[in-house]
Amino acid sequence: MIEVILMGIFVGGVYGIVGLGLSLIFTGIRYTMNVSHGQMVVLGCYLSFSTVTLLRLDPLLSALVVLPVVFCIGLALQYSLINRVMLREPAGRIPLILGIGLIVENFLLILYGPDAKSLTPYAPSYAGRSITLFGISLPFIYLIDFIAAMAAMIFVYIFLKYTFIGRAIRATSEDPITVNLFGVNDKRMYAITFGIGAVLAALGGIFVGLTYAFEPSYGHIYLGMAFSVIILGGIGSIRGALVGGVIVGLVQALASYYIGIAYAFLIQNLITLIVLYLKPEGIFGYEV
Amino acid sequence: MNSEDVLLEINNIDVSYEYIDVLRDISMKIHERTTVALVGPNGAGKSTLIKTISGLIHPKKGTIKFKGERIDHLPPWRIADLGVIQVPEGRKLFTRMTVKENLLMGCYPKTKRKNMTQKLKEIYELFPVLAERENQKAGTLSGGEQQMLAIARSLMADPKLLMLDEVTLGLAPKVREDIYKKVDEIKQLGITILLVDENIKRSLEISDYAYIMGSGRITLEGRSKEILKSKELMKAYFGV
Numbered sequence: 001m002i003e004v005i006l007m008g009i010f011v012g013g014v015y016g017i018v019g020l021g022l023s024l025i026f027t028g029i030r031y032t033m034n035v036s037h038g039q040m041v042v043l044g045c046y047l048s049f050s051t052v053t054l055l056r057l058d059p060l061l062s063a064l065v066v067l068p069v070v071f072c073i074g075l076a077l078q079y080s081l082i083n084r085v086m087l088r089e090p091a092g093r094i095p096l097i098l099g100i101g102l103i104v105e106n107f108l109l110i111l112y113g114p115d116a117k118s119l120t121p122y123a124p125s126y127a128g129r130s131i132t133l134f135g136i137s138l139p140f141i142y143l144i145d146f147i148a149a150m151a152a153m154i155f156v157y158i159f160l161k162y163t164f165i166g167r168a169i170r171a172t173s174e175d176p177i178t179v180n181l182f183g184v185n186d187k188r189m190y191a192i193t194f195g196i197g198a199v200l201a202a203l204g205g206i207f208v209g210l211t212y213a214f215e216p217s218y219g220h221i222y223l224g225m226a227f228s229v230i231i232l233g234g235i236g237s238i239r240g241a242l243v244g245g246v247i248v249g250l251v252q253a254l255a256s257y258y259i260g261i262a263y264a265f266l267i268q269n270l271i272t273l274i275v276l277y278l279k280p281e282g283i284f285g286y287e288v
Numbered sequence: 289m290n291s292e293d294v295l296l297e298i299n300n301i302d303v304s305y306e307y308i309d310v311l312r313d314i315s316m317k318i319h320e321r322t323t324v325a326l327v328g329p330n331g332a333g334k335s336t337l338i339k340t341i342s343g344l345i346h347p348k349k350g351t352i353k354f355k356g357e358r359i360d361h362l363p364p365w366r367i368a369d370l371g372v373i374q375v376p377e378g379r380k381l382f383t384r385m386t387v388k389e390n391l392l393m394g395c396y397p398k399t400k401r402k403n404m405t406q407k408l409k410e411i412y413e414l415f416p417v418l419a420e421r422e423n424q425k426a427g428t429l430s431g432g433e434q435q436m437l438a439i440a441r442s443l444m445a446d447p448k449l450l451m452l453d454e455v456t457l458g459l460a461p462k463v464r465e466d467i468y469k470k471v472d473e474i475k476q477l478g479i480t481i482l483l484v485d486e487n488i489k490r491s492l493e494i495s496d497y498a499y500i501m502g503s504g505r506i507t508l509e510g511r512s513k514e515i516l517k518s519k520e521l522m523k524a525y526f527g528v
Contacts, residue, residue, distance in 0.1 A: 164396060167392060167393060167396075168393070170389075171385065174384055174385070177344070179393070180343075180344070180363070180368065181364060182445055183445070184393075185365045
């Protein structure tokens, strides 16, 4: 039982970074709900897979290739497509982003086929092993998941709080018109923000790929989780993403173990609906 | 009026905003190191003119030149880069960010980051109350303090032309006087100022030159001192 709880908490960190990416895009880009976020996670899985198999890199090191690539893809998508629609017909964003997600998913399906893959076999030194902490035995990868997630969140926190671009992103999220009066090109900020959000999704994807298996069609699963994470934890808060992620991870782990995976998603979504009804801003969020 | 070059030159612009013709045939010249007042009733188009100069709106007709270069077709962040800085009506602070962070946003463009710490020090000397509240969220400040922060933020941007849009609106009389004093201190620094303010008499007292607007046009322009002195003018235009 305690193993299940710990595993849930640890993998919840990864769900937290995926949720953080979604939250960042939502608050930073005029409330754009990135409905292709799940596909970005899966894209991370597959890009890592190719980097690992083609370049013989360790999955964790593959991030050095995958993340810059995903950042550029995110930049390009926002700048060339989403910006245009957003600034002329804001309601057109969701269909557009949905379409982008579908294209990514089907692209992956064509390239890689429908069979499930995993990064675990490519990291035998840590992904296949267990470790024992205080008498509790756990797959090592879960601990790595959590440490990586914490590191990523600290990095995002420092970036947003102490760099000029980070401050510009925060200012743009609050008042995208006024920032222009101080030399900030808001359209460029949206592109950078989307890039960062996509990178966080892809990073989550790498760890998901190491912890579980993945298929091109799994996108909607991760979108649902990311959504639950930010509703529970609160939009616009890094702490909220972490706490939301841990809760989702816990619920998943406990429900899967005691009831069954299909019910796990049902329970997760029920809890999300209840929180939406009672306290929509989540634990740490601000009123949107 | 001690002036060298014309810093800002507006030539016969027409401006539409959401399908309504708001400004008609506006022409204006602002000389360096002067303070120009833009005066008129609500709805006359003063804020629209400021927004147009900043590039948030583009004129249908006519040109706007800054230091001789056309800026009327540039995006607003480029215009801000050039040194045309607004203190927006309603302050438009980043309320969720701290006082210090708002000030740092003032010098976002890389060219303005050079003497950041020095500038911050000077701003804190000019606005001691902001130094005290450095790490407080901007939204928690009082009305007057927020206005000071808005002005200070714009000063951090090293403005060549500073446009103050209704910086005393909604403030208590004593606080308004503090703001006018600050504007005077800023004047002394040699910054060119375009001032929009509801208090006609005070605006004319602070400024060197004035443009009076009504219904989207300029109805009168002249040296502020002369307008103030002319009792008939004051009565006819302002009922004062």
